[in-house]
Amino acid sequence: MDIGVPREIKDQEFRVGLSPASVKELCDRNHAVVVETQAGKGAGFSDEDYKEAGARIAMDAATPWQQAMVVKVKEPLPAEYDLIQSGQLLFTYLHLAAGRALTERLIESGVTAIAYESVEKDGTLPLLMPMSVIAGRLSVQFGARFLEKQQGGRGVLLGGMPGVAAGKVAIIGGGVVGTEAAKMAVGLGAQVTIIDINVDRLTYLETLFGSRVSLLYSNTPNITAAVTAADLVVGAVLVPNRKAPTLVTSEMVKAMRTGSVIVDVAVDQGGCIETLKVTSHSEPVYTELGVVHYGVPNMPGAVPWTATQALNNSTLPYVLRLAEKGITALKQEDAIGRGLAIALNVQDHQLVHPAVQKVFPDL
Numbered sequence: 001m002d003i004g005v006p007r008e009i010k011d012q013e014f015r016v017g018l019s020p021a022s023v024k025e026l027c028d029r030n031h032a033v034v035v036e037t038q039a040g041k042g043a044g045f046s047d048e049d050y051k052e053a054g055a056r057i058a059m060d061a062a063t064p065w066q067q068a069m070v071v072k073v074k075e076p077l078p079a080e081y082d083l084i085q086s087g088q089l090l091f092t093y094l095h096l097a098a099g100r101a102l103t104e105r106l107i108e109s110g111v112t113a114i115a116y117e118s119v120e121k122d123g124t125l126p127l128l129m130p131m132s133v134i135a136g137r138l139s140v141q142f143g144a145r146f147l148e149k150q151q152g153g154r155g156v157l158l159g160g161m162p163g164v165a166a167g168k169v170a171i172i173g174g175g176v177v178g179t180e181a182a183k184m185a186v187g188l189g190a191q192v193t194i195i196d197i198n199v200d201r202l203t204y205l206e207t208l209f210g211s212r213v214s215l216l217y218s219n220t221p222n223i224t225a226a227v228t229a230a231d232l233v234v235g236a237v238l239v240p241n242r243k244a245p246t247l248v249t250s251e252m253v254k255a256m257r258t259g260s261v262i263v264d265v266a267v268d269q270g271g272c273i274e275t276l277k278v279t280s281h282s283e284p285v286y287t288e289l290g291v292v293h294y295g296v297p298n299m300p301g302a303v304p305w306t307a308t309q310a311l312n313n314s315t316l317p318y319v320l321r322l323a324e325k326g327i328t329a330l331k332q333e334d335a336i337g338r339g340l341a342i343a344l345n346v347q348d349h350q351l352v353h354p355a356v357q358k359v360f361p362d363l
Contacts, residue, residue: 001031001069001322001323001324002032002068003018003026003031003034004036004058004071005023005035005039005070006065006070007039010298011280012301013042014041015043015298015300016039016308017039017070017072017073017092018033019043020040020053021312022312022319023035023050024053024054025316025320027055028054029320029324031323033056034056034064034067035047035058036063036064037057037058043304043308045308061083062083065085065088067088069090069091070088070091071315071319072093073311078101084111086110087110087111089111089112089322090106090111090112090114091114091116091315091318091319093115093116093117093131094116096346097269097356097359098268098269100360103356104363106345107349107351110349111346113345114344114345116128117240117343119340127311127314127315130307130313130314131300132175132176132180132238133176133310134300134306135177135299136176136177136178136179136180136184136265138299138300138302140185140188140234140263142284143169143261143263143294146285146292146294147167147231147232147259147261151292152285154231154257156231156259158231159188165191168190168191168192168231169182169230170195170227170230171185171194172195172223172234172236173195173236173266174196174202174215174236175236177234177236177238177265178194178236186209186212190232191214192212192213193216193226193230194214195222196218197217199217202215218247223252227248227255228252228255228256231257231261234262234264235263235265235267235273238269240355242358243270243359244270245272246272247272248275250275250289253273253291254289254290258291260292261294262292264276265299267296275289275293277295278295279294281296318336321340
């Protein structure tokens with residue numbers, strides 16, 4: 001199969017759909033890979049690295065989009081809409097529940113769009129997990145940074161000092177993102193609270209963290225108390241293929257101390273903080289109601305060398321199957337085939353994923 005790898009154009013998105021190692025795996029199986037020039041530069045991969053792996057380098061943005069399958073990292077942006085081809089396979093993160101315009105364009109185009117975040121395996125989301133791990137860890141790293149006074153924060157050191165209380169971190173959601181955020185916050189010495197609606201998950205987190213973390217059931221009083229006391233709030237709520245519910249209201253944010261920080265990792269699915277707006281790596285924060293808000297939807301793009309390789313470790317088996325079988329890969333009765341079938345979002349000018357259909361019932 002002919003496979004295209006465009007350069008990502010989202011603000012400061014330095015990840016790339018295929019690493020040179022992945023390209024070599026594909027070329028060794030007689031697939032042809034076209035990589036846009038400089039596509040891997042931000043992740044530390046040169047055009048020469050891709051040439052040595054067997055790829056052809058395209059000097060323009062259009063050529064990778066003319067291939068039978070396109071492998072990306074982030075969803076197509078409006079500047080790429082006209083490049084999408086009818087009958088083409090598109091394999092990338094899509095997050096359609098938060099993007100009506102993109103959903104409409106994919107339906108109109110006739111592309112077959114399969115979303116990384118929708119792939120399932122044994123009840124897990126294996127292509128979302130590595131980026132969730134990275135985003136969870138980065139949420140506290142960035143939160144600590146923007147708590148610095150020079151960045152507009154309260155000037156709080158999360159770990160505190162002997163004789164000075166440690167900072168307080170409230171994590172809304174105890175899934176992969178929330179767990180990884182808690183690991184980082186605990187490691188820094190912060191006082192950490194995790195809130196989740198799943199009692200079984202809270203029980204698991206108790207075995208993981210013991211008394212080092214306070215674990216609360218998700219209800220309005222508990223969320224209010226934890227958020228208003230926190231120096232850093234991490235939104236870590238994920239409802240697969242659906243917009244995240246709003247759990248932190250503007251009234252709660254208004255009650256937080258001036259210079260506190262909110263980082264919402266779920267922003268690419270709409271976010272769970274009422275006052276949160278999408279930001280970018282170029283302009284990552286804004287202040288509203290006295291609180292610093294961070295809403296960058298492609299957080300792992302800040303660490304592209306790590307993130308690209310971690311993502312490829314998970315996506316490559318699915319890419320190989322699609323390259324080998326095309327759309328018939330979705331009909332194969334094994335874990336990879338079933339995972340791809342579940343992840344099908346758009347096909348034959350129709351929106352086919354049940355969860356996204358509920359978000360856009362008129363499409």
